[in-house]
Amino acid sequence: MSLVSIDHGRCRRDGACSAVCPAGLFENDPEGFPQFHADGEQRCIRCGHCVAVCGYDALQHEELPLHEAALLDSSLQLDLTALNQLLQARRSVREFKAEPVPQALVREAIEIARWAPSAVNRQPVEWLVIQNPAEVRKLAGLVAEYLRQIVEPRYAHYITMWDQGKDPFLRSAPHLLVIHAPDDWGWSTVDSTIALTQFELAACARGIGTCWAGFLMRAAAGHQPLREALGIPEGHSVTGALMYGLPRYRYHRIPPRQAARVTWR
CATH class of the missing domain: 3.30.70.20 (Alpha-Beta Plaits)
Structure with a gap:
């Protein structure tokens, strides 16, 4: 057949x-x-x-x-004004409430994100959701440990903050989302970035605050204890990470950005 x-x-x-x-x-x-x-x-x-x-x-x-294959509902109308505001008003949230995010909301956001496009429909992304704040704190400590070892001046200030009881790496977030993908797939980074961006927007629409965890992504590429703590399988690498939680503060304005630099041909 x-x-x-x-x-x-x-x-x-x-x-x-x-x-x-x-x-x-x-x-x-x-x-x-x-x-x-x-x-x-x-x-x-x-x-x-x-x-x-x-x-x-x-x-x-x-x-x-x-x-x-779900049928599209032609009666649903996309409100472009509301969509534009969602995209423009999204903020990188670094101050979170202590209360946990309902797991159902995170499941919904991942469900939306799994529809993100990927090269030749490979769908290589795997998701790791860390819900325990104590585990998130432990991972932040491993990031600090790695940055001490590599001794780069640009990170000295952040190490000092950590030593003073502040968390500049994962911002004391209650939760962490990590994605990983195969090393032997040339589009893993691009596919993962698209998927995580789609998750971020789906999360924002559900009232969840997110921020890209760049420090953790850097450390996961070079610190074996962090890889082991995350449980990243052999042949995979961390290709994206977001700290997330319920925002402590509400934002009221959309700050200006640089004008788009466009060359028209």
Whole structure:
């Protein structure tokens, strides 16, 4: 059986599935119906474009069944003003309430983030959610330990802050989200950045404050005790991290940013 089959009774022969297939795996049969290439199963990246574009349920992909493909609700209208404000008003939150973020909200944000695009639909990202504030504090200590070892002047101030009882590395956040991906996949960093950005926006829409954990990302690349504490599997690297929690303060304005530097051709 072919990976993709076409119901000729439903198909309108509009060519949409053939047009949107990134691998060009369709051709028309003598009657004008789309036909999946005989060797298409090996080249198909399971992106689902063909399933998504057919408005007549005429196409069946054996690994992307229609009953698992949610119908778009055409009655939902995207409010561009609200969307623009969400994107412009997002802040890197570094002051958090002590109360925990409901796990259900984090699950929802990850569920949205897993739909983020990835190169050839590889979907390489794996998620680690650390909910225990004490464990987050322990990880911050391992970051401090690493920065002491490498002895770079630019980090001296932060080490001093840590020694004074402040946490400049994970900002005393109650929770931490870490993503990792395979070292042998050339697009792991890009795919992970897209996924984590999508998570960040989904979290912001749910009232969760986030901030990229750059210190931890740096330390995870060079400090084996931190890798072990995180439980990063062999052959994977940390490709992104966010501290998160409920924001202690509410922001009221959108500060200005530099004008976009654009070259039009």
